[in-house]
Amino acid sequence: MTDIDDFAPELFGLWPAHHALQYQAYENDPAQEMDADRAKAVAEACMLETKSAASPTEELRVLLNEMTAEMREQFSAFRDLRKAAEQAASSGGDDAAAKLARADLKAATDAMSLIVRTLEKIDQLQRQFARDCEQAAE
Numbered sequence: 735m736t737d738i739d740d741f742a743p744e745l746f747g748l749w750p751a752h753h754a755l756q757y758q759a760y761e762n763d764p765a766q767e768m769d770a771d772r773a774k775a776v777a778e779a780c781m782l783e784t785k786s787a788a789s790p791t792e793e794l795r796v797l798l799n800e801m802t803a804e805m806r807e808q809f810s811a812f813r814d815l816r817k818a819a820e821q822a823a824s825s826g827g828d829d830a831a832a833k834l835a836r837a838d839l840k841a842a843t844d845a846m847s848l849i850v851r852t853l854e855k856i857d858q859l860q861r862q863f864a865r866d867c868e869q870a871a872e
Contacts, residue, residue, distance in 0.1 A: 741850055743805065743810070805856070809849045815838065820839060
């Protein structure tokens, strides 16, 4: 399992529609900035809204992209909560407050671990969908 302190949720990107796989989800270095036109094209490829009924596979791809974005935000929120709890636990104040801070620290760490596992599973599913679509196209 990934070390929570070194985990970077931004590495879990959004996947484009499988029929537009010219952009691979891990093509670019996430540490490098993307120009505005490229960022817009990537976002449109990942989240393009259609007026017609989407296939169940397409609906699942969009749902998994939405879950990825939500999990990344939740991870950041729990990371902030964990930092605050660490500071409160080490401040040497009231015993009751320190006990509550340690409980918050444990809860935040547990939640972060669950989020990491969820993001890894979502990524695994997205990769399987991409492989299945490539095989179907062949």
